[in-house]
Amino acid sequence: MTSTSTSTGGSPLSPTARTTVTRGRNRAVVDRAALHALLADALVAHLGVVLDGHPLVLSAAYAFDPAGPDRDGTLYLHGSVAARWLRASGAATVCVTVTQLDGLVVGRSAFHHSMNYRSAVVIGLARPVVDPAEKDRALAMVVDHMLPERSATLRASTRKELAATAVLAVSLHEASVKERAGGPGDEPEDVAAGTWGGHIPLRVVAGAPVPDEDARGAVPPDVTARAVRMAPGGPAASRPGAR
Incomplete structure (x- = not known):
């Protein structure tokens, strides 16, 4: 670089x-x-x-x-x-x-x-x-x-x-x-060998959100969006060098 x-x-x-x-x-x-x-x-x-x-x-x-x-x-x-x-x-x-x-x-x-x-x-x-x-x-x-x-x-x-x-x-x-x-x-001779x-x-990827035992209702959009962005193949995970 x-x-x-x-x-x-x-x-x-x-x-x-x-x-x-x-x-x-x-x-x-x-x-x-x-x-x-x-x-x-x-x-x-x-x-x-x-x-x-x-x-x-x-x-x-x-x-x-x-x-x-x-x-x-x-x-x-x-x-x-x-x-x-x-x-x-x-x-x-x-x-x-x-x-x-x-x-x-x-x-x-x-x-x-x-x-x-x-x-x-x-x-x-x-x-x-x-x-x-x-x-x-x-x-x-x-x-x-x-x-x-x-x-x-x-x-x-x-x-x-x-x-x-x-x-x-x-x-x-x-x-x-x-x-x-x-x-x-590498050294040229090592490549030639x-x-x-x-x-x-x-890369770091996120799994599906896991609700705690007292959670109610659906997973909120802000949590879902973060999980999707970091999921395997998601926008952040697929970006070169992304973590």
Whole structure:
């Protein structure tokens, strides 16, 4: 995967020294649209922060807003107010990563086995979201990231629920993206030897929604739509590189 040279708005990717790709530059992407596409496809982010003098990396649900209040857009991370890692992240510099595994690369030698992937690194000062309107919107976006249009069908969050939930915002300005696609980069002599090489595409697919024992009525349209989109052969599952 070679680097692109255009951007669809905002700053180009890798705008600072700490987000500049130094190894595998041929896989670096500078088009900010690639970052947005990856964040739209993925479902889990990993946040790294220093806690009690040592690094800690934990998974988190997230959403993103390309037109958010932070420079070049906002990444929102959701968690419990009781989580020490989330409290430690407030007003601290954090590193957030998102990765989609798109395939296993089968090389003709151990050295040339690899993986096809899309990955993003976002570095920035985490901002605790305290404004009620922004927090409510961010939480709705996290729900809608998992199930588009779901938040509009739900009751309003209670004061107790909002008080128990924390949201962090991180600017999308300092970010980098790398991608790999295709087969192995084998040595000519290994290819000539006739050993098989190629890659195995991978994707995440959804099964049919399973109602809990207290569910009533038909599966709601927003749930059905998400399941259909991610089902084998569905629009998202069939898209090249989709997860």
